[in-house]
Amino acid sequence: xxxxxxxQSLSSGLNDYAVLNEKLATNKKLLAPxxxxxxxxxxxxxxxxxxxxEQYTKSIEFASAQLDFASTTLQSAQTTISLAxxxxxxxxxxxxxxxxxxxxxxxxxxxxxxxxxxLSNQQYGGQYIFSGFKSDTQAYAAGTYDYQxxxxxxxxxxxxxxxxxxNVPGSSAFSYTFGVEGATYTKTINGGLKAHYTQGAGTAxxxxxxxxxxxxxxxxxxxxxxxxxxxxLSTSITANDTARIAALADPFSKAQAxxxxxxxxxxxxxxxxxxxxxxxxxxxxxxxxALIPIEDADTMEVVAQLKQMETSLAATRDAASRILSQSLxxxxx
Amino acid sequence: MSIxxxxxxxxxxxxxxxxxxxxTSNNIAxxxxxxxxxxxxxLTVSNPGVTGxxxxxxxxxxxxxxxxxxxxxQAQLLGQGQNQGKSAAMDSTWGQVEQVFNEAKGAGLSSAxxxxxxxxxxVAANPSSQxxxxxxxxxxxxxxxxSQAIEKSVVSTVDNxxxxxxxxxxxxxxLAAGIAQLNxxxxxxxxxxxxxxxxxxxxxxxxxMNELSKLTDYSxxxxxxxxxxxxxxxxxxxxxxxxxxxxxxxxxxxxxxxYLDGINITANLQGGKxxxxxxxxxxxxxxxxxxxxxxxxxxxxxxxxxxxxGYGLDTSNGIDFFAPLQATATSSTSAxxxxxxxxxxxxxxxxxxAITFDSGGNYTVANKQTGAQLVPPVTGPYAxxxxxxxxxIDVVITGTVTAADSFTVSPIATAVSGFSVTVTDPRSIxxxxxxxxxxxxxxxxxxxxxxxxxxxxxxxxxxxxxxxSGIVATVGVMKQTAGDSLTFDNNLLAALQSQRxxxxxxxxxxxxxxxxxxxxxxxxxxxxxxxxxxxxQTVLQL
Numbered sequence: 001x002x003x004x005x006x007x008q009s010l011s012s013g014l015n016d017y018a019v020l021n022e023k024l025a026t027n028k029k030l031l032a033p034x035x036x037x038x039x040x041x042x043x044x045x046x047x048x049x050x051x052x053x054e055q056y057t058k059s060i061e062f063a064s065a066q067l068d069f070a071s072t073t074l075q076s077a078q079t080t081i082s083l084a085x086x087x088x089x090x091x092x093x094x095x096x097x098x099x100x101x102x103x104x105x106x107x108x109x110x111x112x113x114x115x116x117x118x119l120s121n122q123q124y125g126g127q128y129i130f131s132g133f134k135s136d137t138q139a140y141a142a143g144t145y146d147y148q149x150x151x152x153x154x155x156x157x158x159x160x161x162x163x164x165x166x167n168v169p170g171s172s173a174f175s176y177t178f179g180v181e182g183a184t185y186t187k188t189i190n191g192g193l194k195a196h197y198t199q200g201a202g203t204a205x206x207x208x209x210x211x212x213x214x215x216x217x218x219x220x221x222x223x224x225x226x227x228x229x230x231x232x233l234s235t236s237i238t239a240n241d242t243a244r245i246a247a248l249a250d251p252f253s254k255a256q257a258x259x260x261x262x263x264x265x266x267x268x269x270x271x272x273x274x275x276x277x278x279x280x281x282x283x284x285x286x287x288x289x290a291l292i293p294i295e296d297a298d299t300m301e302v303v304a305q306l307k308q309m310e311t312s313l314a315a316t317r318d319a320a321s322r323i324l325s326q327s328l329x330x331x332x333x
Numbered sequence: 334m335s336i337x338x339x340x341x342x343x344x345x346x347x348x349x350x351x352x353x354x355x356x357t358s359n360n361i362a363x364x365x366x367x368x369x370x371x372x373x374x375x376l377t378v379s380n381p382g383v384t385g386x387x388x389x390x391x392x393x394x395x396x397x398x399x400x401x402x403x404x405x406x407q408a409q410l411l412g413q414g415q416n417q418g419k420s421a422a423m424d425s426t427w428g429q430v431e432q433v434f435n436e437a438k439g440a441g442l443s444s445a446x447x448x449x450x451x452x453x454x455x456v457a458a459n460p461s462s463q464x465x466x467x468x469x470x471x472x473x474x475x476x477x478x479x480s481q482a483i484e485k486s487v488v489s490t491v492d493n494x495x496x497x498x499x500x501x502x503x504x505x506x507x508l509a510a511g512i513a514q515l516n517x518x519x520x521x522x523x524x525x526x527x528x529x530x531x532x533x534x535x536x537x538x539x540x541x542m543n544e545l546s547k548l549t550d551y552s553x554x555x556x557x558x559x560x561x562x563x564x565x566x567x568x569x570x571x572x573x574x575x576x577x578x579x580x581x582x583x584x585x586x587x588x589x590x591x592y593l594d595g596i597n598i599t600a601n602l603q604g605g606k607x608x609x610x611x612x613x614x615x616x617x618x619x620x621x622x623x624x625x626x627x628x629x630x631x632x633x634x635x636x637x638x639x640x641x642x643g644y645g646l647d648t649s650n651g652i653d654f655f656a657p658l659q660a661t662a663t664s665s666t667s668a669x670x671x672x673x674x675x676x677x678x679x680x681x682x683x684x685x686x687a688i689t690f691d692s693g694g695n696y697t698v699a700n701k702q703t704g705a706q707l708v709p710p711v712t713g714p715y716a717x718x719x720x721x722x723x724x725x726i727d728v729v730i731t732g733t734v735t736a737a738d739s740f741t742v743s744p745i746a747t748a749v750s751g752f753s754v755t756v757t758d759p760r761s762i763x764x765x766x767x768x769x770x771x772x773x774x775x776x777x778x779x780x781x782x783x784x785x786x787x788x789x790x791x792x793x794x795x796x797x798x799x800x801x802s803g804i805v806a807t808v809g810v811m812k813q814t815a816g817d818s819l820t821f822d823n824n825l826l827a828a829l830q831s832q833r834x835x836x837x838x839x840x841x842x843x844x845x846x847x848x849x850x851x852x853x854x855x856x857x858x859x860x861x862x863x864x865x866x867x868x869x870q871t872v873l874q875l
Binding site (some may be wrong): 004005008028032033035036037038043045051052054056063078091125132133136154155157160167205211329 | 396405427431432434435436437438441443444446447448453454455457458459460461462552678765767769770772774775776779782783785786796799801802803805807808809810811812817827830831834841842845
């Protein structure tokens, strides 16, 4: 009976000792679901959410990098538009046509157009960022500067239920609209000439320049984006067509405002991504904190329990050796 | 009494001491024999002889050898042995399942599950990326492999339990045969009169009954001849020196059923190792296994529905991402054949159905898990070859059915074993919702990624992760309960064993004292004969 009890005590004690050792080695108190079924369920849930947070953080990094790139590109385009507007204002206010200056200004306008064309066809990771969903297609065609993309916004999930668009369709950054198709407005330009602006299909805008009495059309032209506008500016400067240059002033102003809107929009998206990143970071910290009492062993407590168990086992062994060595047979000689 | 009577008294003392020494020696020899009950010699005063007007003693008589035995403690031990056997079997079986789902040590499905949906997020972030698509396919294959490994392990545990049941049934039969044999021997040995009992045979029989209690629950009673009758599952296993063997046979669910005397006693076995194995097997088959299959079936179903609606970079459309679910149909008893086909995966509830027939040839369909009739009811007269329409599944039964026939239709039984990725070309991953919006359109990929956080109606409105963590918690609770029961039963069994040992166990100190005591009494008896001899010599020399 004593032997059986000792065997059971030693076996049970050694088993507990092994468990404590494992807790100390892994610094975990949750070694199997049965240790704390409810806790394990929560731990699984928290780990999955942590993994999701990690994924969302990765997506935010990707989105932020692409949006930073888009923002930088759009700011460069904005600067270029400002330079074009400076040129436009200079030519609008110029009293006489100096051929040398005209040629230089026309070349500059052409260079600005090329810059805008290059900017509008920027790629990130091999994908055109201003082509909408058609990310494998150059946004604007060389020569005609026609938009070849679509209006698709590529949204990237940055947290549960929150998406951030990582691209900017060229149609909403390098073009503008001022109303529904057929909408018009009129501006008085050089010498009392009247410029009529009509919203066409999509981003097409047609401009008709009337005489001062607003009865006879003197000139007409159309454009769909800032590159075409800049191209028109370049040819107008070459031809010293001050009426056309003046008629382009309002579209440039609106294009600049549209570009600013796009930059602001991208900035807001970056802010959203950053805020989500901050929230995810805080949420990750909270989840990790919540996991600690479920999973992590209190080292001091485990060490104390281990010592206690060692003492208990040593006492059991000592008692066993003393008891088992005692027998009446030893005293009977 | 003459002087020669002293020799008889001395002889009886020698015989009694010698017998006592034999009993003591036997106790010492068997102190470590399992099931041995300590024995004591019963000595009584021999009938006195009359000498003149008074009577004198005629020595000592050995009346028998008594077992130190408590029937009540023994009965408690048998009962607790059954409980302990059951707890040990359940603890061991659930312990195997727990290791498969042990997320604390990197096992389980949660990593594969999150990695898979995270990979869809990567595709959504960069829908035209070939590498993101290849990673997604790899993650999907990992999810498949991991799910199948888990199912294989759980099924293997159930198979082991079934094999163990079969093996335990053989052990029961062996023990039953031994008990029956001992019954005959005990009856023969105790057929005389007096205090003589077949102690050693009874010890052996008790030991076999103890071993039997670890294997199965049973009831027993001892008749007047000393034979015990044993009933298992309300059927006779041992009657006197005769036995009925337990046989096993697989049922329609491929589980081992136990038969005794031609009757299926499986449902009546609640204790012992067999009872524990049956309970654990049934619990696994009603919780962890269908839970895992339902989870995988839901992922397959929902991902396929969304994926089919989308377009790949190669403009492919209407493609399943995973191999579609297949319905399985099994017949329990009927000679009729049943065939089930999934016709509309969007209408699937992932419930299993039981189709039963009445004596009038009408069928009714019930949810197999809840037992409730479908709403609206699916019922009608049976016509061979006609179609029974269940949510998303068409069932055709061909042949003759009887009132006892029942069929099971399941859309999840092969969900894990048939789980595989059908998309092989990364470009065929349907990340886009519009064929004209390729390659940048990621709206379909986002829809699939969002499934991870969507509450699924066919998972009781749980998300995949919460449903899975529920499975893990359930497995943990089952193992914990089994472990707690085992600890309790072990402690109680040890306490009862100690109680038994305090009554029936051999104390070496006590036996050592007896050894000296009976040695001395033997020496005294011998001395008495010497004295008697000297007295006789004295008389002879007169």
